[in-house]
Amino acid sequence: MPRLYDEGKRQPRRCLWITRQNRVNIRIVRIFNTYGPRMLENDGRVVSNLIVQALKGIPLTIYGDGSQTRSFCYVSDLVEGMMRLMNGDQVGPINIGNPGEYTILELAKTIQDMINPTAELKFEPLPQDDPLRRKPDISKAKQYLDWAPTIALQEGLTRTIEDFRKRVEIAAAEAALAAK
Template sequence: MKLRHLVTGGAGFVGSHLIDKLMNAGGEVLCLDNYFTGRKENIQKWIGNPRFELIRHDVTEPIRLEVDRIWHLACPASPVHYQYNPIKTAKTSFLGTYNMLGLARRVGCRLLLASTSEVYGDPEIHPQPESYRGSVNTIGIRSCYDEGKRIAETLCFDYNRMHGTEIRVARIFNTYGPRMLENDGRVVSNFIVQALKEMPITIYGDGSQTRSFCYVSDLVSGLMLLMESNEKGPINLGNPNEITIKELSSIIKTHTNKEVRYEYRDLPNDDPLQRQPVITKAKELLDWNPVVGIDEGIKLTITDFEERMKIS
């Protein structure tokens, strides 16, 4: 039987890659997006396909549909976008998740929540296992997203306990790849755009803060394995290969083959100094392990940016 999938935020960076996989697997897909950060060109190739339907809708408003799986990805996920309207961001996480869980309960389907490593805040434990409860500033400029995702997880588990709603919760660590927005403020896209334009690469702090970067195809495979598993989660999905921001800039500088200089600025408030997932659960319970290395992934991402920016 073909499953009918609803992907909220489906025209976004991760959502559109997920839709590609679901469509190529022969499923029926409903893409729901309000185009705040999503782009229609990301899913353009599926428009007109009888197994694909595009719905312009904001998840903060209820919607009635008949589906077998809900992939709840809708939420601005980069600081530039989620801080643009922090109240809207919090509403998206709370009301959007509430509405999607209500739909899942009504039709008796399974829901996967795209949560985030940001629930760990600026961690006091390194690397971060799922058992770590986090160190989050509830009144900081990032809390609209961090706390929003924490309450979204809470809603999922309460719906599961109260109503038996089937849930899957993925804590997604830094993800990159083709279709990232040029102006999303994330470090990979910032560095690539700056390098390609031969602008100064902006380093916040001294560049010694660390991140772990997962290529988008690896993340999508992890999401699909989690959805069809018997595990509720939360489960970390990310690449445990930790590098400093300065090391990332050097990799991008090398693969763009551009002469660039560095510009140092103060570290933003509440910006985590370390971020690295413990993925033991994903390995043991899902048989998942990222396979795309940072060099290969950055090359593919740079090629995509060059094509979209018309830079050779």
């Protein structure tokens, strides 16, 4: 079975071929770790996992030693980049993401400090297929779209945590009412 990441890179190339054969107007965007309000609480992504764990007072799970890096792009930055791509002439593929690189441990400690400074950090074995580094090269987005992200991680996390906090509180209140 092919790896999802590899397939995600192969399929846009196939779309380009179809475009050229059939003269269909498409755009190809590669997105990187988008986060923000209204994310699903159980989507399995690191930002939502850590926020929910911190809000619920359970240990924050870090896989490996936390030294693997990721970049995190706030949703409004992603939308702006995609709009510029759709309204432009560049077909792509274009990477839309934030090139700011953070270790998973840095992310966990940031979320811990913002929500629950006494929360425990729990280290689990690193899955074999987990890449050690993910950082987008956004040079084409800058060149062709005049785009770069504007929302810093701290600001984006503040907005995201506020949204998650409201939803977790509502869910807890609903559960308490249902238990009566």
